[in-house]
Amino acid sequence: MEAFDPITLEVYWSRLISIADEAATGLLRTAFSTIVRESNDFATVLMDRNGDSISENTGGIASFSCILPKTTKTFLQRFPIETWQPGDCVITNDPFLATGHLPDFTAVSPIFHGGRIVGFAGSIAHSPDVGGALWSADCRELFEEGIRIPPARLFRAGQRNEDLVELLSANVRIPGPVMGDLEAQVVANEVAVRRCAEFLEDTGLDDLQGLSEALQARADQAMRRAIAEVPDGIYRATLEADGFDEHITHIACAVTVAGETMHIDFAGTSPQIDRGINCVLNYTHAYSVYPVKCALDPFTPRNEGSYQAITVAAPEGSILNPRFPAPCSARQLTGHLLAGVIYKALADVLPDKVLAECGGAPTMRALFSGLDRNGDRFSQVLFASGGMGASPHRDGLPTTAFPTNVGAGSIEAYESVAPLLVWRKQLRPDSGGAGRFRGGLGQEAEIEVRTPAAVRLSLLSDRRDHPAQGLLGGGPGAPAVIAIDDGTRPHPKSRTSVETGRRVTLLYPGGGGFGDPRRRDPEAVRADIRDGYITEEAAMRDYGVKA
Incomplete structure (x- = not known):
């Protein structure tokens, strides 16, 4: 790992966060829908060449920032790193690869410096329309919920993929705002790409890898120190919610603390149902680790290292880890409950830190x-x-x-x-x-x-x-x-x-x-x-x- 003194590391980290914030401003100023411009339903993230997050915008949706690196790694499996070119932008809204429902589009662009890829800029935003049943909870399977775009190049070497644009526009009710928001995500990525290249020029760094490892290690150490202060043990809680008609949602949670690590297990949770309140594992993971971060280590900026000490498991086929093609358009109706049940499990041992x-x-x-x-x-x-x-x-x-x-x-x-x-x-x-x-x-x-x-x-x-x-x-x-x-x-x-x-x-x-x-x-x-x-x-x- 490359050595950085603490002051330099803090200055560099703050600047990388400001780059993500500037990208977010670019998205806000060019977006068409009030979902992005007024309601903040988006995030921007800087990642290293492995797809690990380094920094994220200050006010972004935490689940998006946690999931985007996972989706970027999926992109790299589909499109090996040596095939990327300057001006590329890969997108998807596949719920099982990304944020858990079709309205969220993920867009990732490569960052080049010195003729080679040194990282990626990514953004996620909630689209105003994806066709199908719009944003609803009553569909019986994923295919009813809208158009699903597998990982695909929206831009290739700066040239827009007009076939993909035509396909998407033909399947939504309001193509103008949909494409306007998607183009705004591309703009946000371009802002981050330019600013990151300037950052490398200013600092004299060849790439982002050494800095990324140092920042991840710092975030990881902060979380591990916080977890170590929690007494070892297994803490359990359950929670019930309305679910869908006769299918009441039951969430069972066991939080195991062992030294500097934490494991959150949802064994015993309700099975998946044929309605859109299923919550894919990416989303389950994000809304399990983020509440822990808020409770135990609220002040250290987040990146990939923030969550390495926490593992999450949910039974396959459950409402928190459904099998494809389970409907999941309203997955937040289940995923947002996880903070409550985790805090309930930890209430007796952390009464001064939970809500x-x-x-x-x-x-x-x-x-x-x-x-x-x-x-x-x-x-x-x-x-x-x-x-x-x-x-x-x-x-x-x-x-x-x-x-x-x-x-x-x-x-x-x-x-x-x-x-x-x-x-x-x-x-x-x-x-x-x-x-x-x-x-x-x-x-x-x-x-x-x-x-x-x-x-x-x-x-x-x-x-x-x-x-x-x-x-x-x-x-x-x-x-x-x-x-x-x-x-x-x-x-x-x-x-x-x-x-x-x-x-x-x-x-x-x-x-x-x-x-x-x-x-x-x-x-x-x-x-x-x-x-x-x-x-x-x-x-x-x-x-x-x-x-």
Whole structure:
């Protein structure tokens, strides 16, 4: 391993992170969809010539950053490293090779320096459309969920593959935004390629390998030191979620700590089902190791080394490791639950480092699609979040996503691109679970359909029957509720038709509380009443405090 003094290593690492951040800015500024521009559903990553991650953009989706190196290694098996040329860009949206569902496109470009490949720049972004059933949870197999692109060259030596573009454009409803976002990913990669070449020129390094090994070793050491502070043992927990109709999701988790290593095993988890809430192993791994990183080593920047001390296993054929061609479009409805069950398993041994379950885990999504008044197609997702679970030190954050960090974006931007009117988007009182520290509040959104004809509403939600649970005596958050103003309650994981003029109300769930509610500071309870976070009735019932 090449030797770097600590100061130089820190300076180099910070600069590589800034390159990934600049690539992310390039993607944001050139993307077409609000999914990327407003809701942050993307990531950019720098990798060495082996496909191991060196740095990632600061605000990217953590699961994307963890999975992208795995997909790049798959690309290298398909296209050996000696066959890559400057100006190449390889893409895929294969769920089993990449991020677990078809709407996410992975794009990887080579970085050349001195006439040879020294690394790769990669990006992932959620596309506004992939054909098929759009973003839904009720398909019976993967083939219904949209077009699947195996690893293929979108660009070869700077020349665009027009056959691939034509194939993709012919299979989606809104080819302009789809191709616009994909081209924005290529732009992001090109920014990273140029800046990385400048970095090597400035530093005098021949390639990225020695630096990559040093940075990975530093991240690995930080995680191993953190794991070593956890008492050895096997810690178990289970969690249940709504699942799909009669198929309730059961997740069993055993966390084994042995010295500087941790193994997370999901044996005993529900078998896969013929609905789109299956979670492929790449995604299961990402949302198992990332919550551990947040709890044990939150301040060291992430790269490939951050996760080498943690292994993850899930039975083949389970809902956390399904067999092809299992449907998986709504895999986040299962994968986002893993942080909660892992933290529950570790709560007794790490009570000062874990969160109660989050109302925004899994995320609740409402996708409206149809024709606007000009006869043009639109497909628009409302990105909004429930409340975070409370921590041992503070109340849960309201309307904040975790373990994903996707954003909500601007309602003005949302309304500007679709014939939808948001009448209300406000905090939901009494939705945070009671506790010494209260769970974060969910929110209430009311949306009116203003299209010339009915639209299709695709819902991806959970927490209706199984709200976010508290930890160590904390109470549960409020459940999710979805209703239409004609009195109907649409299926929470299926597609339905909404007539023009109707209003859809979405009540996002709250986070679980932490600790005994009767130990909450009475003045904090009264402040919550004044702020409208809880009602006087809830204050008396849950905390024994009068206004």
